[in-house]
Amino acid sequence: MISDQARIVNYNWGGQGESSVFPNGQAGDASLGNTATEIDWPALTQAQTYFTPGPGSGSNNAKQWLGTFVANGQGTTGMLYRRNRYFDPNSGQFTQADPIGIAGGMNAFGFASGDPVNFSDPFGLCPPWSGCIAQAIANWGAQRGGTLGALALNSGAALNGAFEASGINDAASGGEALGRGDIKAAAGFLALTFGGEAFKGAKLLKNVHGGFATPDEALRGAERWLGEGYQELDKGVFRSKDGIRQFRMTVHDLTDSKKGAHVHFESVGKDGKVIQNAHVYLNPE
Amino acid sequence: MRYLALVRQTDLHPATRHSVGLPTELEPRTGAPIPMGWPRIVLIHSDESGIFLDRYTHDGQPAGDTWHSSIEEAKEQAAEEYDGMLGEWLVVPESVPDDKLVEFAEQSLR
Numbered sequence: 001m002i003s004d005q006a007r008i009v010n011y012n013w014g015g016q017g018e019s020s021v022f023p024n025g026q027a028g029d030a031s032l033g034n035t036a037t038e039i040d041w042p043a044l045t046q047a048q049t050y051f052t053p054g055p056g057s058g059s060n061n062a063k064q065w066l067g068t069f070v071a072n073g074q075g076t077t078g079m080l081y082r083r084n085r086y087f088d089p090n091s092g093q094f095t096q097a098d099p100i101g102i103a104g105g106m107n108a109f110g111f112a113s114g115d116p117v118n119f120s121d122p123f124g125l126c127p128p129w130s131g132c133i134a135q136a137i138a139n140w141g142a143q144r145g146g147t148l149g150a151l152a153l154n155s156g157a158a159l160n161g162a163f164e165a166s167g168i169n170d171a172a173s174g175g176e177a178l179g180r181g182d183i184k185a186a187a188g189f190l191a192l193t194f195g196g197e198a199f200k201g202a203k204l205l206k207n208v209h210g211g212f213a214t215p216d217e218a219l220r221g222a223e224r225w226l227g228e229g230y231q232e233l234d235k236g237v238f239r240s241k242d243g244i245r246q247f248r249m250t251v252h253d254l255t256d257s258k259k260g261a262h263v264h265f266e267s268v269g270k271d272g273k274v275i276q277n278a279h280v281y282l283n284p285e
Numbered sequence: 286m287r288y289l290a291l292v293r294q295t296d297l298h299p300a301t302r303h304s305v306g307l308p309t310e311l312e313p314r315t316g317a318p319i320p321m322g323w324p325r326i327v328l329i330h331s332d333e334s335g336i337f338l339d340r341y342t343h344d345g346q347p348a349g350d351t352w353h354s355s356i357e358e359a360k361e362q363a364a365e366e367y368d369g370m371l372g373e374w375l376v377v378p379e380s381v382p383d384d385k386l387v388e389f390a391e392q393s394l395r
Contacts (some may be wrong), residue, residue, distance in 0.1 A: 016387070087349070107313075110392070168287075180352050192341065214308060221307060221311045221312075224311060225310075225311060228337045233354075234352075234354065235334070235336055236334060237335070237352055248352055250334035250335065250352060251333065251334050252332055252333075252334035252352075253334075258347050258368060258383075259347050263312070264352075265308050266351075267308065271365075272358075273301070273361070273362050274301055274310070274362065274366075275300065275301050275302070276301065276302050276304075276317050277301060277302070277303045277304070277349055278304050278305070278306060278307065278308045279303070279304070279305045279306075279321070279349070279351075280305070280306065280307055281305070
């Protein structure tokens, strides 16, 4: 229902209203969010429920923000929206296969690796979130076979170990933080996962659809980049048969705390010197 | 052991291009990869994966890294890449943390 006071509130990640717009296009004051009438969204009859009470309201009922305007990410079908997939609470399964394939677990429709007590899955991908890269690489390697496949398998395992050793197990709660709009925790999680400045660059590149690649995209790209008959110069360093192209995915690259997990597509001169070096950041999504 | 050298600011251009994003040959829809920053220092260091030549901008941001089979090979890469721009190599004391490398280089090598 739209009344004279109806407006659309623009929420931030934390579920807090930052600004609003009235039907005539006039900008509204976000601080009116608790009193002004909001436009009802489909399947949502109590929009104000999802507005975080203002300071001093006395309520500790701060609502979660799941990247959607609907309650607990629940759509009109009763399914729970989890950004990448819908989760059916009746069957306890997602309704679409995991977009990262079996990297999220052998059951592509399963939830939180069958362990909802210890894991959550706010993105509908795999728990814990940071482990997706490692698992995707390892699983790609197991499926693909061959020299590059074996390297991927080893690198994925090493990366998993590195995450555990570095205490980035907080990534699981980091994923939850993103889901509930805890910006501070989420920012810390992203910084840990991708590296501070590197993540800024990655976000910039995402605008041109070129900075991120999933492990699968990167490894498929590696096969195209190297062509037939490539050789492994050293662990994680592959060179094409003609010697002019190189793909690099060492444990050092995958666990780089400054730039974040990345791989390299390189061109090599006749003297063996690198003349072009393209960094591609890995993103489990 | 870590080695560090300054890259002098001149009218010359590095011979190697460091960028972010898939190569155009693999992803023609996205245009050319975005160049990384202009390096102020280069650092040679090693770990279990091999020898690495890292580049950092004046404010310490990563500006590209290459893998090498030896320290000499890494130095040759730097010499060719920054021909006419590369300063002398200096051994970095273990007491210098990674986030102070540029500051250390400016003070020690200028």
